[in-house]
Amino acid sequence: MGDHRIVATDLLRAGERKRLESLAGCREVPSLVSFLSEQFGVRLDTDPDIIAGYARDSSNLPASAQVLARPDNPRDLAVVLAASQVTGIPVTVTAGKSNLTGSATPEGGILVSLSGFQSPAVSVDVATRLVRAPVGMILEDMRRAVVEQSKGGLVYPVDPTSRADATVGGTIACNASGFVPGEQGATRCWVEWLECLLPDGRRIEAKRGQYVSRDGQFLVEGGAVAPLQWPVPRHARPPIKNAGGPFSAPDGVLDLVDLIVGSEGIFGVVTGVALRVEPPPAAVLDLFFSLPDEARAVQCRNRLAKSLEGGLGSLRAFEYFGVNCRRYMDHESVFFPGKDQVAIYLQAPVPDGDVETAAGLWLERLMELDCDIDDAGIRLLDTERTWKQFMEARHSLPAKALEVVQQRGAFTIMTDTVVPADQFETFLDFTHRRLAEERLEYVAFGHLGDCHLHFTILPERDSVVRALAAYDAIVARSAELGGVYSGEHGTGKRKRADFLRCYGPAAVDGVAACKRAVDPGFLLNRNNVISAPEGVTQ
Ligand SMILES: Cc1cc2nc3c(=O)[nH]c(=O)nc-3n(C[C@H](O)[C@H](O)[C@H](O)COP(=O)(O)OP(=O)(O)OC[C@H]3O[C@@H](n4cnc5c(N)ncnc54)[C@H](O)[C@@H]3O)c2cc1C
Incomplete structure (x- = not known):
């Protein structure tokens, strides 16, 4: 059993911490910038054009920061963090900026980019x-x-x-x-x-x-x-x-x-x-196959989960292309040659490297599942050409969806919910019905193996409010069924209400207590996951 006493080391010398204390109460950015540069050799940028290049992340939420720090080592970062604590100026950390929830979006204060952390080499x-x-x-x-x-x-x-x-x-x-x-x-x-x-x-x-x-x-x-x-x-x-x-x-x-x-x-x-890191399998088998509808796809998932040694976790991918995907994918005629409406992409490890034999066994296994899989439509993605087509088809899906909503003057609203496998069908039934009631267009795709689908709503400009209400209802239903609102995109600033809805106010208090102990002013990545209490933000 590990130790509960954590030993921390200070990257600043005692004298340096003392010097930083002279910044206490200083909220003026120019003073902070010149102090850190002169006393600690830490450079901060205040040029709005440079800051703008780092501030907005893939969430597209509005961003603002007064200062940008680009440390490339822990000591310089420690100086910036300690200065934030002394001055009370919030600090937001950004890296690849690819989050969809605003978790790296600054709401004022110092923005710290970690893209300079490139050593020691991998x-x-x-x-x-x-x-x-x-x-x-x-x-x-x-x-x-x-x-x-x-x-x-x-x-x-x-x-x-x-x-x-x-x-x-x-x-x-x-x-x-x-x-x-x-x-x-x-x-x-x-x-x-x-x-x-x-x-x-x-x-x-x-x-x-x-x-x-x-x-x-x-x-x-x-x-x-x-x-x-x-x-x-x-x-x-x-x-x-x-x-x-x-x-x-x-x-x-x-x-x-x-x-x-x-x-x-x-x-x-x-x-x-x-x-x-781990050794890769000797080879992998990539299969794409279509099914008549979602009920058969879920049946296929459940039967495979039972029959596969090691369950679905023994696969390297079990991805779903559901409602409306075929309409939005390139190469539709290649991947959906018949009337089937949905499809699954599966990657299985082949430990002995004999892909041909594995392919034969998988064809038999899929037929035995008795889910109306059309054996003529099963595609082996075993050449550069078929793989390229598959990747193009997959990437065209979100790109085309985005194009459509942009033409409509709206934006996509995407769920990220996961529910326990025994509640999956109930959840799917609710979600499809709710979206149909609101007459909202959507595509559904995602990680079928984990019961983690992204319902991506494509609203018209005048149906955005209804789409947001439907999103809320879907998230609430996932929580009622013992699920969660996020399987991969996280909470950030955008989904704080979802965290509360999913886990309740006691969980918010628990996270706040954990945060307060190490960051009493809620200064680091303020408003991620939970909102900073009002008292500390004034
Ligand atoms: C097109 C697209 C596809 C995506 N697909 C997936 C997917 O398949 N699976 C998935 O899980 N996510 C996916 N995401 C979401 C996103 O890529 C991930 O959340 C990713 O982990 C964010 O990494 P980043 O370096 O871009 O971090 P950023 O977006 O810069 O920051 C994200 C959060 O991490 C914090 N942070 C960054 N670096 C550090 C650090 N060193 N220490 C402490 N905090 C830090 C930031 O403060 C912020 O809170 C997707 C996003 C897009 C736009």
Whole structure:
């Protein structure tokens, strides 16, 4: 059992902390900028054009910041964080800017970009099967480096669609996930070690299992700051795919690594990481097949989950193309040659590398499921051409949907809910009916293996209000059924009401207590997950 006493180290010398204290109460940006530059050699930008290039993220929420810091090492970052605590100026951390929830959108104050965190260089230890990577590195670059440095012997299997834009640190902060169903599809499962700066700038390092809260508390000691009790969130989280809010432990026993992963940067800034990597299967089999309707697709999912050794978690992808997808996909005639309305893409590992035999076995298995799969329509994505067509079809789906709503002068509204498998059909029935009642057009696709579909509503300009109400109703229903509002996109600023609706006010209080202990002014990534209490924002 790990220790609940966390040892933090100060990256600032005692004299430096004292010097910073002379900034107390200083809310004037020019004074802050010149002080940090002259006294600490930390450069801040105030040019609005430069700041604008960093401030807006993929959520498109309005952003504003007075100052931009671009540290490339933990010490300079520690100076900025400590200055924020002394002055009371909020600080927002941004990295790849690919989040959809406004979690990296600044609402005033200092914006810290971590894209300069590019050292030490990525390195793979083949013997221990660990990769250490700088947090500002683009995830796909790290994934490629793992394959190259291990000469194809190891891979990092977490593959969010945004991996060419998202950073290593951003995927840890958001517990990003990809196609692999089950726990192994999400970042949390692979994080072995973290270095993190607390909001006051002190550094902690934690191996998985090293620090574990006791009776719901950590104790943080070390540096020139008095020891502090750090309570952990204790709300119940359903045992399903979940990116909605920080990790929690009803029994009060929580690994520090788990507290940080998925917390959207509200408890600290991740500055170093070691991730587990694994050998890839000898080969994989990629299949795309269509089915008459959603009921058959769900039947197929449930029957496979029962019949596959290791369940759906033994697959590397089990993706769904549901209602209206065929209308919005390129190469419709290739992937939907008949009347079928929905489809599944499946990737299965082939441990012995014999893809041909595996393909034969899978065809038999799919037929035995008795879900009206048309065997003539099963496509093996085994050539560069078919794979390219599939990727084009897949990427054309959100792009075309976006084009349509933009022409309508509106925007897409996308659910990210997950429900327990035994409630999935009830949830789907409710959601389709609700959207039909409102006469809203939508496409449904996503991670069928995890019961995690994205209903993407394409409203007309005058139906946006009804679409938002339908979104709220769908999220509320998912919570009633024991589900969560986010399987991968997280909470950020946009979905704070969803966090409250899903877990209730006691959970908000629990997260607030955890936050307050290390960041009394709610200054770091303020308003992510929960709103800062009114008293502290004045
Ligand atoms: C087209 C598209 C597809 C997407 N597909 C997926 C998908 O398949 N799966 C999925 O899970 N997500 C997906 N996302 C969402 C997004 O890519 C992820 O949430 C990603 O993890 C964000 O990483 P980032 O580097 O862009 O972080 P940012 O967007 O810059 O920041 C996100 C949050 O992380 C915090 N943060 C960033 N770095 C650190 C750090 N080092 N320490 C502490 N906090 C930090 C920020 O403060 C912010 O709260 C998608 C987004 C888009 C636009």
